[in-house]
Amino acid sequence: MDHFLYRDGMLHAEDVPISEIAAQVGTPFYVYSTATLTRHFHLFDEALAGLPHLVCFAMKSLSNQAVLKTLAQAGAGMDVVSGGEYARAKAAGVPGDRIVFSGVGKTEPEMEQALTGGIRQFNVESEAEMALLSQVAMRLGKTAPITVRVNPDVDAKTHAKIATGKSENKFGIPIDRARDVYAHAAALPGIKVVGIDVHIGSQLTELAPFAAAYEKVAALTEALRADGHTIDRLDLGGGLGIPYERSNIAPPLPTEYGAMIKETLGHLGCEIEIEPGRLISGNAGLMVASVVYVKDGADRQFLILDAAMNDLIRPAMYDAWHDIVPVVEPAPGSEPATFDVVGPVCESGDTFAKGRTMAAVARGDLVAFRSAGAYGAVMSSEYNSRPLIPEVLVNGDQFAVIRPRPTFDEMIARDTIPSWLD
Numbered sequence: 001m002d003h004f005l006y007r008d009g010m011l012h013a014e015d016v017p018i019s020e021i022a023a024q025v026g027t028p029f030y031v032y033s034t035a036t037l038t039r040h041f042h043l044f045d046e047a048l049a050g051l052p053h054l055v056c057f058a059m060k061s062l063s064n065q066a067v068l069k070t071l072a073q074a075g076a077g078m079d080v081v082s083g084g085e086y087a088r089a090k091a092a093g094v095p096g097d098r099i100v101f102s103g104v105g106k107t108e109p110e111m112e113q114a115l116t117g118g119i120r121q122f123n124v125e126s127e128a129e130m131a132l133l134s135q136v137a138m139r140l141g142k143t144a145p146i147t148v149r150v151n152p153d154v155d156a157k158t159h160a161k162i163a164t165g166k167s168e169n170k171f172g173i174p175i176d177r178a179r180d181v182y183a184h185a186a187a188l189p190g191i192k193v194v195g196i197d198v199h200i201g202s203q204l205t206e207l208a209p210f211a212a213a214y215e216k217v218a219a220l221t222e223a224l225r226a227d228g229h230t231i232d233r234l235d236l237g238g239g240l241g242i243p244y245e246r247s248n249i250a251p252p253l254p255t256e257y258g259a260m261i262k263e264t265l266g267h268l269g270c271e272i273e274i275e276p277g278r279l280i281s282g283n284a285g286l287m288v289a290s291v292v293y294v295k296d297g298a299d300r301q302f303l304i305l306d307a308a309m310n311d312l313i314r315p316a317m318y319d320a321w322h323d324i325v326p327v328v329e330p331a332p333g334s335e336p337a338t339f340d341v342v343g344p345v346c347e348s349g350d351t352f353a354k355g356r357t358m359a360a361v362a363r364g365d366l367v368a369f370r371s372a373g374a375y376g377a378v379m380s381s382e383y384n385s386r387p388l389i390p391e392v393l394v395n396g397d398q399f400a401v402i403r404p405r406p407t408f409d410e411m412i413a414r415d416t417i418p419s420w421l422d
């Protein structure tokens, strides 16, 4: 559920008409709903009630400071994957002991930054990383709390580019080698083992792959405890999917996910961490664009928007579906139309949807891409020198621009000219 509904024939973000935001900030733009963000966080938090737990928002999905602050104030921890994300989390007021650091390629400066600023745990992904982390911690006179990310060799049944839990993927250490790797960890002086980490992929639409992975983690917990390790914490990653195509699939709900966690892992007495991104931020955001032209092709109509692949890369990159709806609600019984929905960028990949049957919109109309809050703004670029589009946050009947659109001059001023060209 989200808070983007038609009221009096006009799409609203909570109590704010989208047309009002468009008139003030211009299109294209992203708009997020505070109520949806916090509602989704609380759904996860409540799904794990009864177990000691922490919901760490995977901020790679949406990392605007205002969004982070909203979730931090609701009680969320953060899952970070870079020094930049760590700095953003801290700047949003998240204490170090609510930040977990994931990622396969943590650098020495990133380790130092997190150890100095405070960290709940590093989710370590290789023995080389473990050894370096131990050295860095020793140099700083600290001990680094770690989990080891295991790769359970489970098929997440999602798009190949976002599946991470098969043995051919670069992530984690093979679960069969885990006991050796934990023995190595125990011997390193700068490291303290606190648990196990697993994340098998993103946009999972069934519980079975999660359950298969978590059962392997349960067995590993017992084996590692028998080896003498302290396993108090299980980080179960993120990955629960959302219904991008509303008429089509209905992925499991956070309550069902929570119940499955309790069933597979509840008996172990561990603190549970989860790292949801998309399910918290995805349906909390729209991307709003204007129709620039409707163009007749040889055998189709192109709907040419002022938003492009640089603003929302998911369709080009993952063949992703986003529902595209008109901002002015179509009159009951009005005839739909079929379009190839495209942007102005100079490549054919700049296509949001092919042969999409949708409301019959015309030049000048506003359209909204649903489920665009996750992996939207964060993956945007200035390709074709199209300035990054603004982000807006709505809260009830208020809204605020939380990242302004840079002017052309600001965009150009980021480049510097070497002396020999002056």
Ligand code: LLP
Binding pocket: 058, 061, 079, 102, 103, 162, 199, 201, 202, 203, 237, 238, 239, 240, 275, 276, 277, 278, 279, 314, 318, 374, 375
């Ligand atoms: N934890 C780890 C270690 C991850 O790698 C990810 C996502 C998450 C948590 C959050 O997963 P989520 O709950 O959002 O599914 N750009 C792609 C998605 C990439 C996901 C990368 N890792 C997309 O637009 O579909």
